[in-house]
Amino acid sequence: MSSQLISNTIRSSNIRRIITSVIIALIVLGVGLLNIRYIANFFAGPRDIDHSELLQIDDADKVSRNWVNVKADQAIDTGYQMVETSRTGRETVESNYLALVIDDRILLVESPSADEVTEVSGALIPISNEIRTKIVAEIEREEDLDDVFLPYMLDAGNFRMPGYIGMGIGGIILLFCAWGVFSGVMNTDPTRHPIMRRLSRFGDPTMTVSEIENELLAPRWQHDKLRITTSWLVYTVAADFSAMRLNELVWMYKQVTQRRVNGIPAGKTFTAIFCDSHGQQITVQGKNEQDVEAMLTEVHGFAPWALAGYNNDIEQAWKKNRAALIEAVAQRRAQPQQPETEA
Known part of the structure; x- marks a missing residue:
């Protein structure tokens, strides 16, 4: 008769590795499902959208294909910018805000470029309260405009970059999870388990396990x-x-x-x-x-x-x-x- 402590520990270690890997993989896949609209747009690419459809949209979150190509009547530099100030006091322009004229309405565009171009590609997104207060409301007050801005804006940044980063990180995590499940399932030979490899410094790990388990009885x-x-x-x-x-x-x-x-x-x-x-x-x-x-x-x-x-x-x-x-x-x-x- 011998103790089964080491054998049970190895078995428990394999089961825990499999369960942990599956849970982490499910979390990664869950994050992907929460961003399914972005993923669909990422692979489908931007679509052309006409003025009539733009004018009918009242909630950008409800637009499934929100990565679009917009062709405006006119582009105007609003003069507003998002500026990042470092600890040393150095200022860096992160974004420029342009106004695209769409018939009798205006589409606000956040762009890394200040070029006044009428054809812009980007994601239709809701206007944040900060931008609505500091930019939209100020422009309407200064130019004596009333409710001319569309209730959403266009983010003309690099649409796919977050996807490349996210899929790269997610892919690496999923590979580790797959390896965790595979090693947990295939580690049926206890002599290949890390615990047994550590015990091999004492000689034949099988004999070492037998000795330890027998002594653990008393x-x-x-x-x-x-x-x-x-x-x-x-x-x-x-x-x-x-x-x-x-x-x-x-x-x-x-x-x-x-x-x-x-x-x-x-x-x-x-x-x-x-x-x-x-x-x-x-x-x-x-x-x-x-x-x-x-x-x-x-x-x-x-x-x-x-x-x-x-x-x-x-x-x-x-x-x-x-x-x-x-x-x-x-x-x-x-x-x-x-x-x-x-x-």
Whole structure:
């Protein structure tokens, strides 16, 4: 009889990967459906629209084919512009506003160009309250006009650019989702799973799994998801599994992370870090500082040769001279050790 913890974790990991990939793909497709009108216009291209149809439109949102080619009687530069000011004070003209004369009405056009052209391609969109107040109302007041502007405007910017960006990002996400589903379905061979590949550093992963699962039937110590068996330090969380040999434990310490929201301190996170002679780490987040300290004290009791507590000298040795640090700890393990209090 053996524990099925690792096998169940691998199975759970595959199922979670498939479900997550499907959910993300559905979200991407949902965003596409919400923008179905834009997508249809993107592929269909702009259509010619005559004056009579323009004059009959009262709501641009109800026009399905809203990417149109407009031919006006006259084009007039209103003199209004949208100007972006950088932090250094530099001003950049983002848009120019033109007035296209359509019979006895005026169609406001937002264009990157100030050229007074009578043939313009763009998307029919509602006029925002800001533009209606700052441009339309001002022009009507200055020119003594009354209700001559059509109740919508023409955005003559690059219609397809947002589509190229959106489809590029969406396509990449969908490819990752497809790979997630494929790998989750095809990962029926547990030896190919990332968990098994990590365990291969100990030798034959199948034999390693058998050894760990047999020892997990009677753990020597357990703290929530962290367990110590005869030979192993094991941590399981959600659909992941980590393990290191107890006799290869080199260093353990408490990590304190200050969380901030908009630069304002918003509490701390306390984590126990365990490092082995392969350079791998197991990271266990505690409920509070006392929880992490108790966890480290207990584990150190089972591995008294390991360095306990954080200091800059150990960190530098771990980063720059790890082999010497591991050798020093191996020599400590070869000698009888008394558990030390965490620094």
